[in-house]
Amino acid sequence: MDPFATLGLPRQFDVDLASVEKTHRELSRALHPDKYAGAGASERRDSLERAVAVNEAFRIVRDPVRRAEALFKLAGVPVGENVEPKSDPSFLMEMLEQREALAEARDARDLAKLRALVAEVEARARATQEELGRGFLGASPEALSELVKKLGNLRFFRRFLEEASALEESLLDEATK
Amino acid sequence: MLFEIFDPKAAPRPIGIDLGTTNSLVAYVKNDKPIAIANCDGEILVPSAVHYGDKETVVGTRAMTLAVEHPRETIVSVKRYMGRGADDPETRRLGPYEFATPKPGEPNVVRFKVADRQLTPVEVSADILRELKARAEEELGRVGGAVITVPAYFDDAQRQATKDAGKLAGIEVLRLLNEPTAAALAYGLDKKQNGHFVVYDLGGGTFDVTVLLLEDGVFQVKSTGGDSALGGDDMDRALANEILLELGWMLPEHAKPKSLTPSPKLTPGVVRLVLDEARRIKHALTLAPEVKAGIPLPGGGEREITVTRRRFDELIVPLLERTATACRRALKDAGLTAEQLDGVILVGGSTRVPAVRTYVEKLFKQPPLADIDPDEVVALGAAVQADLLAGSGPKDEVLLLDVIPLSLGIEVGGGVVDKILPRNTTIPTAARATYTTQQDRQTGFEIHVVQGERELVADCRSLARFTLKGIPPMPAGLAKLEVTFRVDADGLLSVHAKEVMTGLEQTVAVKPSYGLDDETVEKMLLDALDHGETDLLARRLAEGRVEAQRILLATRKALESDAALLEEGERERIDRAMEALEKACSGSEPAKITRGIDGVDVATKEFAGRRMNQAIARAISGKRLDDLSKQVEKAKGVEAHVEDHARG
Secondary structure, three states: OOHHHHOOOOOOOOOOHHHHHHHHHHHHHHHOHHHHOOOOHHHHHHHHHHHHHHHHHHHHHHOHHHHHHHHHHHOOOOOOOOOOOOOOHHHHHHHHHHHHHHHHHHHHOOHHHHHHHHHHHHHHHHHHHHHHHHHHOOOOHHHHHHHHHHHHHHHHHHHHHHHHHHHHHHHHHHHHO | OHHHHHOOOOOOEEEEEEEOOOEEEEEEEEOOEEEEOOOOOOOOOEEOEEEEOOOOEEEOHHHHHHHOOOOOOEEEOHHHHOOOOOOOHHHHOOOOOOEOOOOOOOOOOOOEEEOOEEEOHHHHHHHHHHHHHHHHHHHHOOEEEEEEEEOOOOOHHHHHHHHHHHHHOOOOEEEEEEHHHHHHHHHHHHHOOOEEEEEEEEOOOOEEEEEEEEEOOEEEEEEEEEEOOOOHHHHHHHHHHHHHHHOOOOOHHHOOOOOOOOOOOOOHHHHHHHHHHHHHHHHHHOOOOEEEEEEEOOOOOEEEEEEEHHHHHHHHHHHHHHHHHHHHHHHHHOOOOHHHOOEEEEEOHHHHOHHHHHHHHHHHOOOOEOOOOOOOHHHHHHHHHHHHHOOOOOOOOOEEEOEOOOOEEEEEHHHEEEEEEOOOOEOOEEEEEEEEOOOOOOOOEEEEEEEOOOOEHHHOEEEEEEEEOOOOOOOOOOOEEEEEEEEOOOOOEEEEEEEOOOOEEEEEEOOHHHOOOHHHHHHHHHHHHHOOOOOHHHHHHHHHHHHHHHHHHHHHHHHHHOHHHOOOOHHHHHHHHHHHHHHHHHOOOHHHHHHHHHHHHHHHHHHHHHHHHHHHHHHHHOOOOOOHHHHHHHHHHHHHHHHHHHHO
């Protein structure tokens, strides 16, 4: 499945999310099973299949990690944490330090420190996305195999941000009690 | 109006049902406006209480009055037990019921012990739904399918249980609709305003918060959160505990270990009575700053107690704080701050409590909207959606895009959850993940489906377990297992597993862990039919005719709007199939109607495909039909004609 084709988009990493959202809305208007509730069985099935494909494509395209994964797959570069090349040791070291800082913020219940960390990692995630956006443009197969490391980095950032977000929630809950 | 009630040919009308924890109600659309249906006494709300007497089953207000004398034979707030396991914490909370432990081999569901019977929440809910359906039939003659609302935060098991209850009550469930989305639909159509809205829905037993974007008739849910065991009941319990403490009937679960034991006076009847009294006091405190109440003592006499609004507000603070956690997360998931919201909508009877309103206003930094009755708004929205689904609504522009409330995943090594579909994914949807065998010559693969946000399986809700068997022995890591999750527009999950090397496949509708399997529901249905409901043939015939009429209507609409897409001879083939179906409908054989429906299906299949392709092309190119409203007018004309004709 090509999520880009499903949404009528060019195969590229940089997307205008507002316009993708609009297209998704219009496609939903055209295909959502609610619109075919009165139709016969095969038409209902057909609409469900297509609506599922549209929502699946939307879920992939709007998420940078999944979007990059889809582009690599379409280019024939295998993805998945078991087959991708490992991230650079220096990067892993840095992430280790960030995690330690996160643990410190947790133990100290330091919301300000936590938010500063989040802002820092968010900025790095954005920079990595920009690199991916440039990297996908007219890249050779060799260049793509190298670029796939950036995807690994992006996953690290995301996992970090998810954990930080859960931590922020629990700190806020504590604060209101 | 008698002729309308008994006219067997009257067009069936779609209805919207709010199956609430405390109250339920039914609504329908009349002249483009949703209205709630009242009984002959003018009462709109049906208390969600069912009394099981020796001879009869009583639902609603009368059941409520029987509850004090027959606390164990009268089930109230059954919604709190829907889709829950027999050992769920909910069964251990303050309440008058006795529960049965499932025998080995029986589905692990809650069972109320009522006299010599055992009843599941699905059966009790079905009795409430039957009452609502009967009420609608009294008003409308015939009912043609229903949209039933569920809390947005209901998990898969709770949704499935609700759908089963509908089925058991003999209702064609057109759609399960999330309550906050239903409320937004009722408001949105009223206000005709675009923007981001929050729906804060605090009902009798459930809390939901939903963030939606309303844009040109599309109600897109951005995020949802909540707690499916938090509501007005918990306020009543908190207050009841306080009262029991004052009366010296302290409860064991709230007692300090050594100082208190459950008083022998604390019978199920007393618990029911104090809970009811607590609710009355809560209601009275909405207007009065202080309420005095007399608690009848079991041995006779009364004890007067006084509750101030201030004390009550203090008691419910912990409950409000739990709602705040969900609200903050929902806002964050939607990528919004309180300042960016265009409106806050209050839903659910518990939002009448002044402290709740103040709290919501502070939380979202703006005064909330509550101009539609918070008890009725969900049912009104459901009626609008039912009307849209039945194709009779004029608002072709309107569409609801909902999400799954909780992440869906499967268990991988070490009791960890691999999330396959994250929460707030727009439905219907699907996702795949591939796994491999861990051991050499492994011939089976156990799949454990869970729902929840936590990383460990033990902290999530277990939805189902099944094993893909018969994988030929291979070295570890060679077998490739592809697991596909599909969530339909009702928010219900089915899981499909396939071993890629051998092509071995298995599909399960996710039910078993905490649900009733299809066989059990089917058996219950047949039992219900034995108990004097209309016979099966008549029911099939009626259902077949309803479906046939709907398909004929949809086909006529399609032929009218997209005649240009027809190929040579196609129109004639379709017309012939439609005529055959019409003829089958005037007969009395359900099988012939089914064949007629299949005939139309085959004749229109390719035409339908071309229409969908055209719709996709238009959507992608960003073009919209400018003459849409004109077409809708025309289509409405057809429908009106059909109805007039049918009514004779």
